[in-house]
Structure formats: structure tokens, C-alpha cells
Amino acid sequence: MEGCGDFIKWLGPDVSIKILMCLEDPSDVVRVCAVSSSWRQFVIANGLSKQLCLRMFPETSSVGHVIGVNNMIEPIDVRPDNSLEWEFLERDHRVYAFLARGLTSFVRKDCASEAIRASSTDNYPKESIQNTLEPSDRVEQRPSYWSSKGESEPTVPEMLLYKLTSNLCVITEIHVKPFQAYFQFGFPIYSAKAVRFRLGHPKCPVDLESYGRDESASAQEFTGGKFVWTYVSPEFPMAQENHLQKFTLPEPALCIGGILQIELSGRVQKQEMDGLYYICVSHVQVVGRPLLPAFDVEILDPSGKCTLKYYQDVDDCLHSTKSSEGETSSPSRFRFFTTSIRGWEQMIMNTLFGAGAVVVNDDDSDDEFPA
Structure with missing residues (x-):
């Protein structure tokens, strides 16, 4: 040497x-x-x-x-x-x-640990956002899904709010499965037209604690001053298909604060019995790398x-x-x-x-x- x-x-x-x-x-x-x-x-x-x-x-x-x-x-x-x-x-x-x-x-497919709240719920608790954490369309012989309230205007969006497994996660993909109503005539699929994702944290921890689980909340509460969104994804088109649709972020996104918001835009399916538009989600899966303990x-x-x-x-x-x-x-x-x-x-x-x-x-x- x-x-x-x-x-x-x-x-x-x-x-x-x-x-x-x-x-x-x-x-x-x-x-x-x-x-x-x-x-x-x-x-x-x-x-x-x-x-x-x-x-x-x-x-x-x-x-x-x-x-x-x-x-x-x-x-x-x-x-x-x-x-x-x-x-x-x-x-x-x-x-x-x-x-x-x-x-x-390492990468996990279960980075969503808790369903916090939906912007609306049609029949609570039967059609609660909590059902979206279940991978199956049926649980104990009953349909498992979240449903929004019906709207006459198809452009009304919906928001879903989740807590991640760690206060700091790197998210690479988010999977969403629209629900197919197998108990309705024609087996309609209540998907959205598009989806967008936000990552961040509540401005004050008490804001999150004060949220009642599955109680309806306006879109203003989700997009207004209660949260700091450190990442906003581009809008992805959603197919009217009953399978786990994978949305890969352009680059891995770091979520500081452990909160994920899913914005569902555009309604494509009317319910025959009332003529209103609904969005229904069967399962949500978050893929990423949570912070070590x-x-x-x-x-x-x-x-x-x-x-x-x-x-x-x-x-x-x-x-x-x-x-x-x-x-x-x-x-x-x-x-x-x-x-x-x-x-x-x-x-x-x-x-x-x-x-x-x-x-x-x-x-x-x-x-x-x-x-």
C-alpha cells in the first residue's frame, strides 16, 4: 500500500x-x-x-x-x-x-391501521368506512363496504380519512376496490371517475381525537384548516370495475404525521330505486415502508x-x-x-x-x- x-x-x-x-x-x-x-x-x-x-x-x-x-x-x-x-x-x-x-x-401492504372518518355515510354502521379495511366483499355472509350518501349531482366528491401504522411512512402505492352490489339488479359497480391522495397530519392532535368515528363531515372539514397536507398526488382515473385497482405514486411519498386522505371525484352509477348517484368502496390497501419502532x-x-x-x-x-x-x-x-x-x-x-x-x-x- x-x-x-x-x-x-x-x-x-x-x-x-x-x-x-x-x-x-x-x-x-x-x-x-x-x-x-x-x-x-x-x-x-x-x-x-x-x-x-x-x-x-x-x-x-x-x-x-x-x-x-x-x-x-x-x-x-x-x-x-x-x-x-x-x-x-x-x-x-x-x-x-x-x-x-x-x-x-421493507415494504408492507397494510400501512393503513385505522379508518377514521368519511365525508358521508349512507347507512351507519352497516355501510361504515371501517368495512374498507376488510379485504373481502363479504364478512360473515354479509356485504362489507362503505357507501356514500346519494346525490342527484354526479360531480359531488367524497373523502375517506385513514390513520397509518406509523407517524412517518414512505408510501409507494394505494389500492382501492370499488364495490359491486351483487344484491341489486344488474350487479352495478359504484365506482368513482377519479381518485386523488393527500398525506399529512392534523394541525392539532386534538382535532383528530375530536372526530367522531363514521359521523358525516363536509368536504370543507377535510380540505380546510384542520390538516396540513405535505403531499398531494396527481389525479388518477378509476375504472368501473370490481377489482383492487392499483394507483402507483409518481415517486415514493413521505407522510409525516401518519394521515391519508382519499378523494373520490365523479359518480358514475345511479341506484335504480331512488335515482341518486353513489360511491361505494369495498377495500383500501396502502403499500409502503413505515418507520421502524x-x-x-x-x-x-x-x-x-x-x-x-x-x-x-x-x-x-x-x-x-x-x-x-x-x-x-x-x-x-x-x-x-x-x-x-x-x-x-x-x-x-x-x-x-x-x-x-x-x-x-x-x-x-x-x-x-x-x-
């Missing part, structure tokens, strides 16, 4: 940053840190993990602070003479590396600024218990391996080379993903 030089020293910081920012996988940034102490210092000092995370998910720019929850260190202004400067830089590096890695490691997001103010919280001792937070077979289990159905003495970087490196994994015990998926 005699005569070999360190390209970071040879090229200088500006060119070196441009080269390293060509990396597309957060795991590669971790590998760079493992090359030498000088490379590790360079990556941390220039915030390359954070830059990569922001490039992959621009919506994370609203994360105003990064807090290590265990020590509750509050962010402060970083100055050259500040003895805590390196500690903060290391913390940001660790958190954003984990964040980028956690958001890109080691993280959480707290909204700071109505503008959308938020705090990213990183729980270093995630095993303690999950209260894992030993099963009779000697394996570790937990109420949230995650299994974690213990961090080695070198800490978070060694844990990721072990995972990359097969020494550790986190398994999601999901009925529909056998995916494994690193912590």
Missing part, C-alpha cells in the same frame, strides 16, 4: 463530497465510515448521511430537530468553539443513517415542523420477553438483535453481511429487513 494516497486529502473536501454524494444506498455511507477514522470524521463532519436522506426523501426537510430520547439533549447552535459540536454531529449522522436505512428496507415523529407546530425522535434502547421500549423456545418476542411482533460493543455502525454492517436481521411476523409477508 506504499505510495497510495487518501483521495479525500488529494482532491479536497468539495470534490470529495461530490463523489461521495453519488452514493445511492445509505449502507454505502456506513461502509465509507468503516474504511478509516479520517473517512468517518469526514462523513460525519459534512453531514453526508443527512444529505443522502434528504435527497432520497425531500419531505424530511421539515424535521426541524433530531433528539436522542434517552439523554434528551436539546439541539443548540453549533459553533467552532463548542465542545459539544462533535457529539451533535455524530448524533445527527447516526439518526439519519438509521432513518434512511429503516425507510428503505426505534423512531417517532412529533409535530411541533401547525406549519408542519416536527421533531424526529430516536430511541437508542429500542429493546427496552418494546419490553421483549423470552418465549418457551428461547427466542425473543414482543407485543409488537418484532424481534431485534442486541447491539454489539461497536454500536450502531457495527449493527448495520453485521446486518449487511448476514449476521443479524429483524423479522416481521406478518401473515402476508416473509420479508426480512435490517434494523
